Amino acid sequence: MVSFPVRLPSGLVSMDFTRVLWAAQARNGTRAAWSGTLLETGTSLARERIHQMSDTHSTSQRRAFALIALGAGLLLLAAFSRLLPHPPNVAPIAALALFSGFLFKNRLLGAGVAMGAMLFSDLVLGFYNLPLQVTVYAALVLPALAGPLLRKKIGVLRIAGLSVAGSLAFYLVSNSAVWLFTTTYAKDAAGFAACMGAGLPFLKNTLLGDLFWNGALFGGYALVLVALRRTATQSMTAEVQA
Numbered sequence: 001m002v003s004f005p006v007r008l009p010s011g012l013v014s015m016d017f018t019r020v021l022w023a024a025q026a027r028n029g030t031r032a033a034w035s036g037t038l039l040e041t042g043t044s045l046a047r048e049r050i051h052q053m054s055d056t057h058s059t060s061q062r063r064a065f066a067l068i069a070l071g072a073g074l075l076l077l078a079a080f081s082r083l084l085p086h087p088p089n090v091a092p093i094a095a096l097a098l099f100s101g102f103l104f105k106n107r108l109l110g111a112g113v114a115m116g117a118m119l120f121s122d123l124v125l126g127f128y129n130l131p132l133q134v135t136v137y138a139a140l141v142l143p144a145l146a147g148p149l150l151r152k153k154i155g156v157l158r159i160a161g162l163s164v165a166g167s168l169a170f171y172l173v174s175n176s177a178v179w180l181f182t183t184t185y186a187k188d189a190a191g192f193a194a195c196m197g198a199g200l201p202f203l204k205n206t207l208l209g210d211l212f213w214n215g216a217l218f219g220g221y222a223l224v225l226v227a228l229r230r231t232a233t234q235s236m237t238a239e240v241q242a
Contacts, residue, residue, distance in 0.1 A: 074100065078117035083124055089202045090209030092217070093117055093140045094166050099217040101147020102154075111144040135177035139170045154218075163214040167206045175199040 078096045097114035104110045118137055127133060143166040150158060175195050178184065185191035 074113055074117075076117075076120075078114070079120040082117070082121040087205055087209070089205040090212075092209075092213035094143050094170060094206075094210050095163065095213030095217055097141055098143035098147050098150075098159075098162055098166060098214060099221070101144035102150040102218075103147070103221075107144065107148070110147055111141045114141050114144060129181055131181045132177050135181070136174050139173035139177075142166060142169050142173075159214055159218050160211065163210045164207060167203065167210045170206060171199060171203045 074096055078092050082091050082093070093114055096117060097111065100110035100113040101107065102110075104113075115137060118140060122133075143162065146162050146166070149162065175198075176192075178199075179187075179192050179195040185195045
């Protein structure tokens with residue numbers, strides 16, 4: 001409480017009022033100090049958050065570029081493999097679709113790699129009966145839809161099982177399309193059976209080719225992971241020893 005018990009000649013206020021002013025100044029100084037500390041801390045946190053967001057954005061960009069580059073590389077590899085001499089139906093397209101479906105979280109990207117490889121190579125090899133070709137494309141893309149199943153649990157038997165399932169699906173779909181969209185076989189049960197029988201030699205090649213290419217793709221992927229883990233372990237060991 002401010003009091004004026006004595007009127008001083010100089011017009012100065014009493015000592016009680018002076019003490020109140022000093023106390024107020026002290027409190028203001030403390031609040032100013034705390035305000036400055038809080039402002040500095042907030043600025044530092046904001047700056048750190050901005051750096052983290054920038055690093056996260058850069059990491060996301062690098063990851064997206066790496067996935068696009070990997071997808072393009074696999075697409076070109078599969079496309080050129082179709083242009084090289086090879087036994088009938090021994091091509092990496094179905095295996096590439098399964099591997100892409102496993103590798104890429106975006107299913108459209110996984111299916112697009114196999115579809116792009118077919119389209120790119122057919123620009124050189126030539127197109128044929130459109131309904132038949134579209135059906136063949138769809139049959140070759142089916143394994144990409146099964147690829148995500150390998151993310152939950154991956155193993156040799158699981159990969160082999162999906163590879164065989166993809167081969168059988170391609171055999172049934174493609175031969176049914178040949179029977180339906182061409183005039184080679186009669187449109188009855190006997191013609192359908194004859195068409196399926198004629199495709200059996202190609203089924204053998206499809207089974208063997210898909211197993212080989214799936215083994216090559218997933219085996220190569222496993223070797224890369226082992227090499228990366230070994231490199232990371234060696235780096236951590238070197239840092240600890242240093």
